[in-house]
Amino acid sequence: MDKDAKIYIAGHRGLVGSAILKKLKAEGFSNFVLRTHAELDLTDANAVAAFFAEEKPEYVFLAAAKVGGIVANNTYRADFIYANLMIQNNVVHQSYVNNVKKLLFLGSTCIYPKACPQPMKEDYLLTDTLEYTNEPYAIAKIAGIKLCESYNLQYGTNFISVMPTNLYGPNDNFDLEKSHVLPALIRKMHLGRALEAQDWTTVRKDLNERPIEGVDGKASESEIYSILEKYGVKKTDDKVSVEIWGSGKPMREFLWSEDMADACIFIMKSRNFEDTYAPAEKEIRNTHINIGTGKDLSIRELAESIKAMVGFEGPLKFNADKPDGTMKKLTDVSKLHGLGWKHQIDLEEGIKKMYDWYRSA
Ligand SMILES: NC(=O)C1=CN([C@@H]2O[C@H](COP(=O)(O)OP(=O)(O)OC[C@H]3O[C@@H](n4cnc5c(N)ncnc54)[C@H](OP(=O)(O)O)[C@@H]3O)[C@@H](O)[C@H]2O)C=CC1
Numbered sequence: 097m098d099k100d101a102k103i104y105i106a107g108h109r110g111l112v113g114s115a116i117l118k119k120l121k122a123e124g125f126s127n128f129v130l131r132t133h134a135e136l137d138l139t140d141a142n143a144v145a146a147f148f149a150e151e152k153p154e155y156v157f158l159a160a161a162k163v164g165g166i167v168a169n170n171t172y173r174a175d176f177i178y179a180n181l182m183i184q185n186n187v188v189h190q191s192y193v194n195n196v197k198k199l200l201f202l203g204s205t206c207i208y209p210k211a212c213p214q215p216m217k218e219d220y221l222l223t224d225t226l227e228y229t230n231e232p233y234a235i236a237k238i239a240g241i242k243l244c245e246s247y248n249l250q251y252g253t254n255f256i257s258v259m260p261t262n263l264y265g266p267n268d269n270f271d272l273e274k275s276h277v278l279p280a281l282i283r284k285m286h287l288g289r290a291l292e293a294q295d296w297t298t299v300r301k302d303l304n305e306r307p308i309e310g311v312d313g314k315a316s317e318s319e320i321y322s323i324l325e326k327y328g329v330k331k332t333d334d335k336v337s338v339e340i341w342g343s344g345k346p347m348r349e350f351l352w353s354e355d356m357a358d359a360c361i362f363i364m365k366s367r368n369f370e371d372t373y374a375p376a377e378k379e380i381r382n383t384h385i386n387i388g389t390g391k392d393l394s395i396r397e398l399a400e401s402i403k404a405m406v407g408f409e410g411p412l413k414f415n416a417d418k419p420d421g422t423m424k425k426l427t428d429v430s431k432l433h434g435l436g437w438k439h440q441i442d443l444e445e446g447i448k449k450m451y452d453w454y455r456s457a
């Protein structure tokens with residue numbers, strides 16, 4: 097990728113897209129094509145065709161998607177399958193039509209079976225049934241892998257699929273219904289600590305930046321107590337508790353979003369489809385690459401670490417009415433390490449960076 101290469105980052109304001117843009121700029125790339133969701137709806141086939149025909153990007157990072165945590169995936173099932181299929185169909189097809197030199201498609205490790213052998217190798221794709229809470233999203237992502245692979249094999253394109261583990265970092269989603277676990281717990285513990293200390297300045301600032309169901313920092317104390325209780329930060333007598341969804345037993349792996357961006361750029365610059373394609377002795381020919389750290393911990397351990405980092409002192413309440421999802425999904429990262437990339441930021445450092453970013457944003 098030359099420094100003046102024309103690069104389209106789809107989803108450049110999201111968690112991963114913003115980290116890719118920041119890192120490419122820092123490396124001296126400057127010829128970007130960028131569109132917000134409002135400027136270009138990637139589910140609109142005609143609009144995407146017109147955009148590609150006009151802009152003719154050389155490289156495409158496909159980091160735009162309908163994304164959310166376990167409850168969002170389970171609730172908005174139709175939106176997750178429809179939007180993700182449409183976005184990737186439009187962007188991948190137009191990348192082929194307009195001779196894009198290389199495209200990187202971002203999937204997710206939820207493509208693997210619910211009871212997958214651990215750690216999960218790329219070859220375990222399509223070997224068993226999926227976790228139901230995110231099945232529609234996972235099926236869209238599997239279709240994305242096979243879309244890229246099929247265009248490569250039939251038309252000789254150079255489209256690479258990467259499957260990241262759970263990600264977190266600057267510009268994450270902190271919506272307490274729709275977000276992933278790590279940003280949700282940072283926010284809940286931050287609010288819990290502020291309520292413990294009766295620090296209303298911090299509580300009101302948080303709600304002004306990210307109102308919940310229209311409740312912002314100008315609301316009365318009783319309105320604030322009631323909305324926070326609904327989202328799992330509850331004051332009873334002199335104690336504040338924070339709710340953790342599920343049993344706390346599921347194991348999860350987390351990767352800092354800027355490491356994810358680094359992996360994406362590394363692969364875009366130095367690897368081609370052939371490097372990822374092992375004509376298999378087996379029935380399934382897998383061409384995607386897992387991106388992760390290869391280390392996991394339980395949700396209870398994660399909650400305890402965040403609690404210590406934030407300085408929240410109240411009890412954690414586990415809510416069994418919320419889903420656990422997959423019990424374990426640890427990536428096998430030997431293919432990625434073999435290609436020459438390894439993560440830099442471990443979880444403890446990442447949680448600290450995340451909380452620093454959250455407080456300063
Ligand atoms: N976050 C995570 O833990 C994980 C993410 N991934 C994958 O990584 C990729 C990036 O995710 P992440 O950065 O977290 O997601 P974000 O939700 O942070 O960002 C997604 C971006 O896509 C844009 N977008 C969504 N729908 C459309 C649309 N119809 N037209 C145009 N733009 C659209 C969003 O714009 P707007 O906000 O304006 O709608 C946003 O900028 C996705 O493919 C995701 O599936 C995989 C595993 C884990």
Ligand SMILES: C[C@H]1O[C@H](OP(=O)(O)OP(=O)(O)OC[C@H]2O[C@@H](n3cnc4c(=O)[nH]c(N)nc43)[C@H](O)[C@@H]2O)[C@@H](O)[C@@H](O)C1=O
Binds near residue numbers: 234281421
């Ligand atoms: C990235 C990945 O993200 C999703 O899968 P997930 O890993 O299950 O995602 P999650 O981060 O929402 O939850 C992880 C675990 O944590 C528990 N948990 C506790 N307390 C909270 C909580 O407050 N919020 C959330 N969201 N989860 C909580 C929660 O119950 C679950 O056991 C899919 O979208 C999937 O498609 C996908 O790709």
